[in-house]
Amino acid sequence: DSGGGAAPVRAAQASTAAVLPSWRDGAARQAILAFVADVTRAGAPTFVPPAERVAVFDNDGTLWSEQPLYFQFLFLLDQVKAAAPSHPEWKNNAALKALMANDMAALHAQEKQLLPLVMAANSGMTVDEYDKAIRAWLDKSRHPRLNRPFTELVYQPQLELLAYLRANGFKTYIVSGGTIEFMRPWSEQVYGIPPEQVIGSTASIKYEVRNGQPVLVREPKLAFVDDGPGKPVGIYLRIGRRPILAVGNSDGDLQMLEYTTGGAGRRLALLVHHDDAEREFAYDRQSAVGKLDKAWDAATARGWTVISMKQDWQQIYPPPK
Template identity: 80%
Template sequence: MTMAAPSAILASHTRKAIAALALAGLALAGCSTSATAPAAQDAAAQSVQSAQSAQSALPSWRDGAARQALLKFVADVTRPGSPAFVPPDERVAVFDNDGTLWSEQPLYFQFFFLLDQVRAAAPQHPEWRSNPAFKALMANDMQGLMRNEKALAALVAKANSGMTVDEYDRTIRDWLAKSRHPKFNRPYTELVYQPQLELLSYLRANGFKTYIVSGGTIDFMRPWSQAIYGIPPEQVIGSSQAVRYQVRDGKPVLVRDPKLDFIDDGPGKPVGIYRHIGRRPILAVGNSDGDLQMLEYTTGGDGPRLAVLVHHDDAEREFAYDRQSKVGKLDKALDAARARGWTVVSMKRDWLQVYPAAKP
């Protein structure tokens, strides 16, 4: 899950995010051989082509149980005549974002953005100089931030409100173009998982509609989701901040208010799916306890279903964390996956490659 600007999210999640920063150091066949031979030949050719496509699919995935489960599920639900066939309109796949489609350590990427917004807004707010949370932030005093989390939440809400949604969109794009991850020194949008990019493309090639369902705000994800994931903004579901209609300088705009409309995390994810999609997914992919209810909701429907959990166990190429992590904690969902037979993806064993090649 990603941090959102309003205090309703910050109040409940700031402590664990800041603590993490401190710990981190910041087919058809014929019935007659004569009349239907061409059709049979076409079906055979399609079958061979499908097999070849599956064989070449997901090249960054090792050919283990996780990859085979994904390929089998897609083959079963897309093969006409299969007892598990699912019509294209019902092929809905949902993905969490943080820790599932891109990295989330040592801190949710959106939280880095929010803190930078406070720093950028500081010159317009000299009164902040006496604020203990602001002092701690400017001094990189993580313990100080933890002691003043309510004050920090108010600062973040103030710094990320008041502008129009178009202005905020540009601010996010600019920040992503300039900012770099503290460990990998790469743009955050390059720290997406290559195996997941392949999975998204493979699902769409087989008639699936892919959605992001994240605790992060829709404002933060929509500006770049299509360019990076191939997921258009209308297929991004997330936490949302209140906006209001206003006319500024004769132009109608939407202005951000410092309060939260909806938290799309934990039990909120199935609610967000219902509100935005109106269909129960048949495939859900997550990585943390914040995705547990989304996986339960997906697998609770009739017909074929698949739930997938990404387990971060690769400290060399990315990060290794699960039950004790302050960010992306995977505990109850891991137990549920083992008890219910969900597919658990080991980043270390199942992925040949983690990130795409760095751009020049």
């Protein structure tokens, strides 16, 4: 019977075609499908128990866009503008003048003078007040070039990948240089990642009783920076397991990818390359935001999978709401 074996093969092809529909069929998609098949096949030497199926994703430039500036930085700058009238002592600050004139080049040059303003404008309030400020900003703000809400500038192929991994027994985490306060208000609604699975940089927080109410108050300093070598540390402190899959896009993700692939057994490291100026942005080795240089060299040397946004993704963003 020559046709008997063809039907199951066709059925298998159809079922994998329905998976990751926004991913073009190329090396990156095949690497993901092969990896998930290997670690979920009971009895296989590559099998990984569900409790150990930990996948970690960077956020900026990996799950959503990050140009022309990290979206959280745009929020922080708006907080400085809003706070400026209450701080007359800032009026001669060169960074504030550059910000009010919307002169981004001058602002970059005044980074040292800007940082104290950002810290002052984003501290002193309770964590609940700050959460409300972030939600209000995200509701009303639009990307300066793409004119869409920031939470719509998430990558459709990555939303599919997150869902596919969870359907195969993975627990998905964000591990980002951004702060947990900025990501937690929307990560569950947008990515299906609950707040307790968001690892990020952390402001120093203290407990107080204000007007008889117990509150947590933000202080003007960072307690933990979850970037570069901080990412594996954050993973260890918060998850307590070494991931088997890591996805990043820049040199800030290099150590997370190294740490993930440094364990025993089947591992997968994915690196998103922004090479699509037409549908998104094109940048890598020279970029001031999301620089991809050393991590790209490491991917080439170690056989990590590089995702070309231009070649591998049929669609960048979900359709406008």
